[in-house]
Amino acid sequence: MIVQIPVQEDNIVAFRISGKLTHEDYQAFLPRLESLIQKNGRLSVLIELHDFKGWDLEAAWDDFRLLEEHPDAFERIAVVGKGRLMRWMTAMTTPFVGAEVRYFEEDELSKAWDWLRERRLKELAARQPPAPYRQILVGTEFTAEGRRVVQRAVDIMRCYADARIHLIHAVDYPVYIDEAYDPVIPLEIEDELTSIAQKHLDDLLRELDDQRITGDIVPGPPRGVILSQAEALRADLIVLGKHGHGALGRLLGSTASGVINHARCEVLTIPLQETVR
Numbered sequence: 341m342i343v344q345i346p347v348q349e350d351n352i353v354a355f356r357i358s359g360k361l362t363h364e365d366y367q368a369f370l371p372r373l374e375s376l377i378q379k380n381g382r383l384s385v386l387i388e389l390h391d392f393k394g395w396d397l398e399a400a401w402d403d404f405r406l407l408e409e410h411p412d413a414f415e416r417i418a419v420v421g422k423g424r425l426m427r428w429m430t431a432m433t434t435p436f437v438g439a440e441v442r443y444f445e446e447d448e449l450s451k452a453w454d455w456l457r458e459r460r461l462k463e464l465a466a467r468q469p470p471a472p473y474r475q476i477l478v479g480t481e482f483t484a485e486g487r488r489v490v491q492r493a494v495d496i497m498r499c500y501a502d503a504r505i506h507l508i509h510a511v512d513y514p515v516y517i518d519e520a521y522d523p524v525i526p527l528e529i530e531d532e533l534t535s536i537a538q539k540h541l542d543d544l545l546r547e548l549d550d551q552r553i554t555g556d557i558v559p560g561p562p563r564g565v566i567l568s569q570a571e572a573l574r575a576d577l578i579v580l581g582k583h584g585h586g587a588l589g590r591l592l593g594s595t596a597s598g599v600i601n602h603a604r605c606e607v608l609t610i611p612l613q614e615t616v617r
Contacts, residue, residue, distance in 0.1 A: 342369045345386070350379075351415075352456055354386035360393035366402035373406070382415045384456040385439075388449075389421035394429070407438070414439035415459070418452040421445070472500040475573050479566050479580030479595070480507045480555070482540035485612040486581060490544070492610055493579040497552065506573055507544070507555030510565035511537050534559070563598035575605050582609035 342365050345354035353376055355369075377383060395403060417439050419430045430443040444452040478493045480486055490507065497503040511533050537557045545555055558565045570578055582596040600607050 341365060344372065345388070347386075349457070349460070351382070351460060352384045352386065354388070356388045356390060357392055358390040361395045361399040361403075363396065363398035363402060366399055366406075370402065370406060374410075377410055377413045382413060384416040384460075385414055385418070386452060386456060387417065387419045389419065389426055392421065392426065392429075411438040416456055417441045418456050419443050420449055420452050471576070473497070473503045473577045474500070475575045476503060476505045476577045476579060477566065477570050477573060477575040478505055478507050479562060479578070479599070480509045480541070480544070481581060482509070482537070482544070487544075489579060489581045489610045489612070490548070492608075494548065494550070494553070496577070496579070496608075503552070505550075505553045506569070506575075507541065507553065508566060508569050509537050509541060509555070509557050510562040511557060511559050512561050530559075562595040563602075566595070566599050567602055570603055570605060577605060578603055578607045580607070580609060581612040 341358050342361070343356045343358075345356055347354050353373065419426070419441065421427070421430070421443065422445060427443050430441065442452075442455060444455075473496065476493055476497055478490055480490060493505055497505050534557060541555045541557055545553065556569075558569065560568075566578060566580065569575070578599060580596055580599060596607075596609050600609070
């Protein structure tokens with residue numbers, strides 16, 4: 341006996357099969373299945389076997405004819421049963437089916453459903469529009485080219501009502517080696533570089549004049565600072581400049597490459613012109 345199980349998805353059909361299948365069972369079952377194939381295209385099928393006794397000869401031929409006439413009609417077939425015999429019967433029929441077939445024990449019914457839905461859920465997720473940006477982190481340089489990077493981030497922010505921008509400028513202090521071969525950062529240089537950077541940042545924030553834009557000066561190498569701040573702020577977009585292939589570009593471009601390779605969120609790089617003086 342073949343009993344159809346109601347299913348919400350158009351691309352999945354489910355049947356409960358018990359006893360020994362006969363030609364009469366197939367005569368009642370095949371028109372419904374062929375109608376679903378014609379209506380929905382490729383199907384995934386769940387088959388629950390309960391006390392299944394196999395096919396009579398004519399029913400076996402009906403089964404073979406179905407697969408021959410619709411070789412590409414099925415995407416995945418999940419067979420749910422109990423015991424080695426059911427598993428063996430599934431394995432024996434798999435080579436004749438133009439679909440991915442997997443056997444599950446009765447206590448794995450939920451896994452069978454998850455497996456059938458897996459591919460379609462991935463397809464649906466891929467079709468979903470991306471989530472709106474909320475926290476945009478911008479690696480900032482206080483140059484005309486760096487200002488262009490900030491403006492691009494501002495343009496993006498204004499497309500999303502809840503988006504905010506956090507400007508970050510990393511001050512990588514020069515390190516000297518003292519007589520004991522220990523690295524030393526002269527305090528006066530550290531203070532001066534930080535003060536200059538803070539003034540540039542304050543001027544930029546006043547120019548932008550938007551409460552949704554904030555900023556910080558953070559000591560450290562740019563790549564590490566940007567990645568650390570992105571994690572702390574739970575940024576969903578990093579915007580930064582990418583330099584060219586000259587000597588300066590190889591030095592500063594490594595920041596963009598390092599961020600791209602290690603960030604856990606989206607990264608937008610803006611090509612910058614290399615200036616040689």
